Amino acid sequence: MLDLVTIGETMLRFTAADNQTLEQADYFRVDPGGAESNVAVALARLGFKTAWISRLPQNPLGRRTAGRIAAHGVDVSRVLWTPHGRIGLWDF
Secondary structure (H helix, E strand, O other): OOOEEEEOOOEEEEEEHHHOOOOOOOOEEEEEEOHHHHHHHHHHHOOOOEEEEOEEEOOHHHHHHHHHHHOOOOEOOOOEEEOOOOOOEEEO
8 A cells, every 4th residue: 555656757867066067067967856756755765655657768767767766665666668758857
């Protein structure tokens, strides 16, 4: 029995090191984020049983996204995997 199920898009955030701009940076930290997955992660960290549903491409970035969310204890077994598609990206 789950306490919470969220449904929605999660994007990958690219953060440059040392306060550099995108144009200056050679390396980036890559983290998933989105309102729905963030809420599921936060509540899972508080001990609630949560799941997140979305559609992800079956590629390294899709697997990274699901894996990072699952690492916080969120059930990602209901993610719909597609052979095509993209993940939204943003920089910080």
